[in-house]
Amino acid sequence: MTTTTPTATAVPKTTAPETTPRRARRRARRSTPLTIAMLAALAYFLLPLFWLLIASTKSTQDLFNSFGLWFSHAPQLLTNIRETLTQDDGVFVHWLLNTVLYAVVSAVGAALLAAAGGYGFAKFRFRGDRLAFNLVLGAVMVPTTALAIPTYLLFAKAGLVNTPWAIILPSLVNPFGLYLMRIYAADAVPDSLLEAARIDGAGEARIFFRIALRLLGPGLVTVLLFTLVATWNNYFLPLIMLNDPDLYPITVGLASWAAQAQNGGAGASSDMLALVVTGSLLSIVPLVVAFLMLQRYWQSGLAAGGVKQ
Amino acid sequence: MTAARRRRAAGPLFVAPFLALFLLLFLAPLGYAAYLSLFQDRLIGGNVFVGLDNYTQALRDPQLLHGVGRVALFFVIQVPLMLLLALLFALALDSGLLRLARVIRLGIFVPYAVPSVVAALMWGYLYGPDFGPFAQLSRDLGLPAPDFLSDGRLLGSLANIVTWEFVGYNMIILYAALRTIPQELYEAAAMDGAGAWRIAWSVKLPALRPALLLTLLFSVIGSFQLFNEPNLLMKIAPDVISSSYTANLYAYSLAFTGQQVNYAATVSFLLGLVIVIASYAVLLTANRRRTP
Numbered sequence: 001m002t003t004t005t006p007t008a009t010a011v012p013k014t015t016a017p018e019t020t021p022r023r024a025r026r027r028a029r030r031s032t033p034l035t036i037a038m039l040a041a042l043a044y045f046l047l048p049l050f051w052l053l054i055a056s057t058k059s060t061q062d063l064f065n066s067f068g069l070w071f072s073h074a075p076q077l078l079t080n081i082r083e084t085l086t087q088d089d090g091v092f093v094h095w096l097l098n099t100v101l102y103a104v105v106s107a108v109g110a111a112l113l114a115a116a117g118g119y120g121f122a123k124f125r126f127r128g129d130r131l132a133f134n135l136v137l138g139a140v141m142v143p144t145t146a147l148a149i150p151t152y153l154l155f156a157k158a159g160l161v162n163t164p165w166a167i168i169l170p171s172l173v174n175p176f177g178l179y180l181m182r183i184y185a186a187d188a189v190p191d192s193l194l195e196a197a198r199i200d201g202a203g204e205a206r207i208f209f210r211i212a213l214r215l216l217g218p219g220l221v222t223v224l225l226f227t228l229v230a231t232w233n234n235y236f237l238p239l240i241m242l243n244d245p246d247l248y249p250i251t252v253g254l255a256s257w258a259a260q261a262q263n264g265g266a267g268a269s270s271d272m273l274a275l276v277v278t279g280s281l282l283s284i285v286p287l288v289v290a291f292l293m294l295q296r297y298w299q300s301g302l303a304a305g306g307v308k309q
Numbered sequence: 310m311t312a313a314r315r316r317r318a319a320g321p322l323f324v325a326p327f328l329a330l331f332l333l334l335f336l337a338p339l340g341y342a343a344y345l346s347l348f349q350d351r352l353i354g355g356n357v358f359v360g361l362d363n364y365t366q367a368l369r370d371p372q373l374l375h376g377v378g379r380v381a382l383f384f385v386i387q388v389p390l391m392l393l394l395a396l397l398f399a400l401a402l403d404s405g406l407l408r409l410a411r412v413i414r415l416g417i418f419v420p421y422a423v424p425s426v427v428a429a430l431m432w433g434y435l436y437g438p439d440f441g442p443f444a445q446l447s448r449d450l451g452l453p454a455p456d457f458l459s460d461g462r463l464l465g466s467l468a469n470i471v472t473w474e475f476v477g478y479n480m481i482i483l484y485a486a487l488r489t490i491p492q493e494l495y496e497a498a499a500m501d502g503a504g505a506w507r508i509a510w511s512v513k514l515p516a517l518r519p520a521l522l523l524t525l526l527f528s529v530i531g532s533f534q535l536f537n538e539p540n541l542l543m544k545i546a547p548d549v550i551s552s553s554y555t556a557n558l559y560a561y562s563l564a565f566t567g568q569q570v571n572y573a574a575t576v577s578f579l580l581g582l583v584i585v586i587a588s589y590a591v592l593l594t595a596n597r598r599r600t601p
Contacts, residue, residue, distance in 0.1 A: 029406060030406055030407070030408050031404075031406035031407070032408075034401055034404075034406050034407060035406075035407050035408045035409065037401075038398070038401055038402075038407055038413050039409070039413065041394075041398065041413075041417065042412075042413050042416045042417060044473075045416055045417050045419065045420055045473065045476075045477065046416055046419070048420075048428070048431045048432060048435060048473070049419065049420075049423075049431075051431065051434075051435060051442065052427075052431055055434070063440050064439060064440045067442065067445055068435075068440055068441065068442035068445055069442045113326055113327045113330065114327065116323045116324070116326060116327065117323060117324045117326070117327035117328070119323055120319075120320050120321070120322070120323025120324035121320075121324060123320070124316075124317075124319060124320025124321075124323065125320065126317065126320040126321050129320065129324075132324065132328060135331075136327075136328075136331060138585075139331070139335050140526075141526070141530060141584060141585050141588040141589075142335070142339070142581055142584070142585065143530050143533065143534040143580070143581055143584050144534070145534040145536055145557050145560075146342075146534065146557075146560075146577045146578070146580045146581035146584070147335065147338050147339065147342075147577075147581070148577075149342070149560055149561070149564050149573055149574065149577045150338035150339065150341045150342035150345070150574055150577060150578075151334065151338040152564070153338075153341060153342075153345065153570060153574070154337060154338055154341050169330075169334060170334050172330055172334070173327070173330045173331050173334050173335055175331070175335075178327060198316070204316060204319035204322075204323075205319075208323065229421070229422060232424065233423075233424035233425060233426070235424070235425060235426050235536075235537045235540075236536055236537065236561075240561070240564075240565060250424070251424050251426040251427075252426075254426055254427065254430065255426050255430075255541060258430055258541070258544065259544050262544045262545065276430065277434075280427040280430055280431065283424060283427060284422065284423050284424070284427060287422040287423075288419060288422050290422075291415075291418070291419075291422050292415065295415070299481065299485055300485075
């Protein structure tokens with residue numbers, strides 16, 4: 001994209017994105033009509049989540065017999081949660097732990113690989129650097145699902161199918177993450193600081209781990225969080241790679257439960273339904289919390305990638 | 310080794326881990342798919358080299374063409390709608406005119422953190438005729454329940470799910486870009502007598518170009534590989550969603566239900582090619598418009 005897209009002319013030459021001066025905003029006038037319109041939009045985005053929260057408090061019978069957007073007479077959220085967690089000898093807990101394992105290892109690995117690579121491309125010139133970077137950049141456009149089937153076939157030959165590696169390895173390579181980290185490193189790590197550290201006799205590895213990595217913080221969090229979400233929410237890859245339910249992440253597990261509930265017929269006989277609904281709720285909570293807690297970091301990291309190309 | 314030489318070696322060493330994995334997990338599968346697509350498993354003769362036969366078959370395969378056509382239609386309708394909404398929301402948030410701006414921003418973004426599996430399940434149940442609130446409300450009013458999962462409406466219902474999932478994500482990218490526009494530009498525009506609308510049109514929109522292009526590019530990639538939502542709704546509406554409803558669904562069912570590995574690789578490869586071409590088309594049009 002560097003070579004094919006225009007650079008933003010209106011973009012300021014900032015030093016580090018996190019030190020960009022927040023411009024003072026005129027706080028005087030607030031628009032009530034605009035606020036109401038946006039609250040209406042907000043209602044649309046929160047409606048399904050509100051429904052999910054309500055539905056998680058219902059027994060399967062109540063799901064069918066009470067109004068969807070309000071509580072039934074006998075709310076039983078805790079019962080539902082207990083049943084979800086204990087169904088099939090606690091397989092849901094297994095799925096949850098698998099998801100955490102896959103997502104955390106992938107996210108940390110992808111962020112570190114992208115940070116080292118982005119830093120290498122931003123701060124060093126070497127033979128073939130342009131070519132290599134453009135190759136990676138072009139790969140941003142290659143859809144992961146088009147890769148998934150050939151990757152499956154390769155992994156099947158290597159005996160990696162139906163192991164955690166089948167999920168983790170493909171998630172480690174994040175071309176967009178590398179691109180983001182290169183832009184971020186170019187801005188956030190001043191050359192003068194690197195020179196000073198070199199004059200003091202620090203080795204390159206030491207400089208990267210002790211100095212650069214800290215300055216790369218917000219960019220690193222952005223790549224980390226977005227890889228975390230991508231892996232946490234991934235469905236296609238684990239669907240094709242795994243066939244042992246004990247290795248499933250939540251997404252594939254929930255989909256298999258949903259299929260069972262569906263096969264149970266549309267009537268109230270499908271007891272799995274309440275579990276699917278409650279499991280869905282449980283699967284959302286960790287990511288939403290992560291996003292809320294880390295928002296300051298990932299938003300400034302995104303600002304760098306969204307503006308400069 | 311001198312310091313200067315150590316330094317020269319450092320660059321390649323920093324990028325080596327990423328590039329090695331990239332080679333193994335990106336380029337190798339692509340190459341393997343290309344290789345597989347040139348063979349066919351035959352009852353007599355086994356695995357034989359057939360050149361581009363799979364490709365000529367694919368280009369005439371009505372199931373594949375319908376799948377690609379469907380996602381192309383989806384892309385043409387859903388993406389502009391989604392990006393327009395994202396743009397409007399981002400501008401509203403950036404205008405400083407909103408009360409509760411922080412709550413609204415995060416609330417609109419939250420669906421992005423919801424797995425598409427859960428999003429599809431939730432909307433599937435909301436759409437459903439049994440206990441979906443829309444059907445319940447219609448029944449209470451004595452009206453027939455709207456069938457969101459009928460043949461004619463399904464693509465729209467899918468578009469709604471995808472829009473719900475990704476408006477907030479695109480909004481955040483655009484909003485982050487808006488936040489980096491320097492205050493001086495606004496002051497200069499105000500000095501020239503520009504109002505809020507004029508500033509949005511003449512200052513903010515041009516500054517958003519790269520970010521908009523990025524969101525558009527991601528949307529091309531996302532639309533053409535549509536899989537999760539139709540795959541999950543398939544269980545609720547099996548008569549409407551066939552195994553070749555989208556190109557990606559088709560590739561999946563070829564590989565895993567039909568055991569047609571070589572043909573699946575061909576379809577995957579072609580699908581990737583379609584996306585790369587569409588992405589380049591987007592980039593080229595955007596660049597041409599910029600310099601008239």
